[in-house]
Amino acid sequence: EAQVTQNPRYLITVTGKKLTVTCSQNMNHEYMSWYRQDPGLGLRQIYYSMNVEVTDKGDVPEGYKVSRKEKRNFPLILESPSPNQTSLYFCASSPYRGGLYGYTFGSGTRLTVV
């Protein structure tokens, strides 16, 4: 089944403890992206990647890191999480350059930072 897989689904952590949210797609998509969703603010893009080793900042990149060493994986790293990073996170992928085709989304990761 073609899908984007995110892990974990739920995560509660403490301020300052480094964490990684994994994202993997099995569709050979070139484009991958991370979004966060907050009430009243909609979906905001954090980082995106056009292809392997090519990443760029979205609208709200502060406090996040990403890497794209393999085509299928695009992990989101929070080096020192803070409570304002409590949010619902989504990974998405698309066949080619973002926006020209529909996105496939993962099921989401609900992160709570205390």
Added chain:
Amino acid sequence: SQQGEEDPQALSIQEGENATMNCSYKTSINNLQWYRQNSGRGLVHLILIRSNEREKHSGRLRVTLDTSKKSSSLLITASRAADTASYFCATALVGGSRLTFGEGTQLTVNP
């Protein structure tokens, strides 16, 4: 502010009725897309309409695009309780590298 803005923010209808949601945007686009999100779950792609298209259908969904007014509408006909969800429009700018999402319309279909 977001490129795409949906209207209304919330819509409540009875099963069997039609639901219409609107999306307005500010700058020229390559295409506009609609997504559905069931509570707390991932977004699901519904339909993509390109800037040179005026109308598209998919099952009970009908999407229109008016580039002169920079607006789009999503019509769901003969709605069902299972259509209860949030609906988002997303725009891809000309030459852009990503999608920008609106804040969504929360649709409730009452049985």
